[in-house]
Amino acid sequence: MTYPRYTRLTRSLPASVPFVGPEVQERAAEMRFKARLGANENVFGPSPLAVAAMQAAASDVWKYGDSASFDLRHALAARMGVAPANIVVGEGIDGLLGYLVRLLVAPGDAVVTSDGAYPTFNYHVTGYGGALHKLPYRDDHEDPAALIAHAAAVDAKLIYLANPDNPMGSWHRGAALARALDDLPEGCLMIVDEAYVEFAPEGTALSVDAEDPRVIRFRTFSKAYGMAGARVGYAIGAADLIAAFERVRNHFGMNRAAQAGALSALDDADWLARTCARVAAARDEITRIAGENGLVALPSATNFVSVDCGSDGDFARAVLASLTAAGIFVRMPFAAPQDRCIRVSCGTPEELALLKAALPRALADARA
């Protein structure tokens, strides 16, 4: 007898993980990365106000976090111009995506995404038995019209789209996305993952009524706010949908210091602006480094740049392997033809200097 008795569904799941973390790679290779440019973390870090708030809260973690994340939810609502009932705070976008998929996806239900888009979303869909339909990118952009048309064809309950996109860094105008929603089939919910939106040009964020039942938006403190390890994300959607999270979420799952840190981070607009400027400078530097090596850096509205290595996936994987061996942690898109690129997160000038030094050799290795 199998012991214990897993469900039919969980017995069928692979043990694979969406991403291998940098620490896991370091231990496997018995080395330390010199430049941590692979996880789209924000090396410029959290606002000093957020750090101070987390430090002050450290001795306070004997208390559970506020189960309602009341202060943070209200501050976000005021910031977004929506009602607090339109916002749910959770353990990063990853945690919230898991809850949403659980709410909507039963075994066999169709879900549409782009081939090579967010693996952790796919992990959740597969984990609940959903049937993933993956559409190709179009000119390195996710293709909202095609995703929506396919959702109608397969009667999908859910579409996933990131704007700006990860791993390509490309983006759509929010207004264009809002227009595309008009073709969304009834009964299909569109996820717009705006994890990187603070880095993007004005007009990228989707501007729809918070009570629009067709869409749920996700945002995070992991990227522009520099708090990936704090695990604070939020979703904005119709109050009925937001209320449904109460049925499945881990009510006391938020880290109390992280709640305090996120609240303070929101207050530091100067730090956010400074971070975005540093990120923009780093994007420019990555673009320069690519160009010096005869490669094309793709335009990016995020804190990373996808660099077209000018050949196929095998070539890019060889470049990546050489960079990794040189202590430069980067990642790359999973699906062709986007896997002709490597994806470089915005680092410090020192880290990018290491990239600059290592890239010519990596390209030579890959060509050899």
Add this chain to the structure above:
Amino acid sequence: MTYPRYTRLTRSLPASVPFVGPEVQERAAEMRFKARLGANENVFGPSPLAVAAMQAAASDVWKYGDSASFDLRHALAARMGVAPANIVVGEGIDGLLGYLVRLLVAPGDAVVTSDGAYPTFNYHVTGYGGALHKLPYRDDHEDPAALIAHAAAVDAKLIYLANPDNPMGSWHRGAALARALDDLPEGCLMIVDEAYVEFAPEGTALSVDAEDPRVIRFRTFSKAYGMAGARVGYAIGAADLIAAFERVRNHFGMNRAAQAGALSALDDADWLARTCARVAAARDEITRIAGENGLVALPSATNFVSVDCGSDGDFARAVLASLTAAGIFVRMPFAAPQDRCIRVSCGTPEELALLKAALPRALADARA
């Protein structure tokens, strides 16, 4: 058309929450609790080493936490005398219980617990469509033999038992529990939730081989280690079962500062001993206060004491209401006849003085 299309299961779930948090109660009543004695938090707080580690890590939270919680998992394994493969670290016991239920419980699957035991476990079981079978306590103790016999009768996949028990504070000898396991029906996994075990007498912890496939143990940094708001729990079980968590867990779900804090907390045996001594003194004081008011405090191996108010649930609810109105946050068991008690967490001497001052009036109010 219902928009969005929830699954049949999640459509059927209640919007109720397992617990109403103290901050939620404070906002509803527009007051502040003077004594926070209701959530079995540990007011004596985390080790100063843990606080320092979390503070040092605060500026480091731009990095995701280590997805493998390698250092913490290895330190725990060494401490427990098991292999790292026998331990999974997660977002509190609540988060880990959710993963375990998801792995094992499909709609209709039988699960056995005690009536009035941990509501958050029940929330997970119901949330995945499981059929909960609730057995009465026996002399205010969970009844392992009855739970096991009932599991055989209903072909349960899972039994939940907390040792020491919450909400009663009662406990079984670990050796007696280990013997009871010999009657466990094949294919039934026993959860032993040892959240409070560090407060309990020597010999309370279940001592079984880590590879024993019949049992999974849960422990936490929320109670004796004073880090409820950090959200760090762990499970100890057979390597195959522990590996199965990789199929469903949120791999990057751990707060990075919390990982560092838990690791440092483990190193401070003195602080743990001091906390346990303070908790024991507080238990004695709660027992004294109960006695002065003609009430019987139940023996406790935890950081709370259930106080028998000498009547029925309505009476205890009236006592609780009066204490709450006086700014004393306490809770009480949910099921009869245990709901004749109120449950008081170990507080500071100042908080217990407030309880002592408020209890005579609360009893008078309830009697009126």
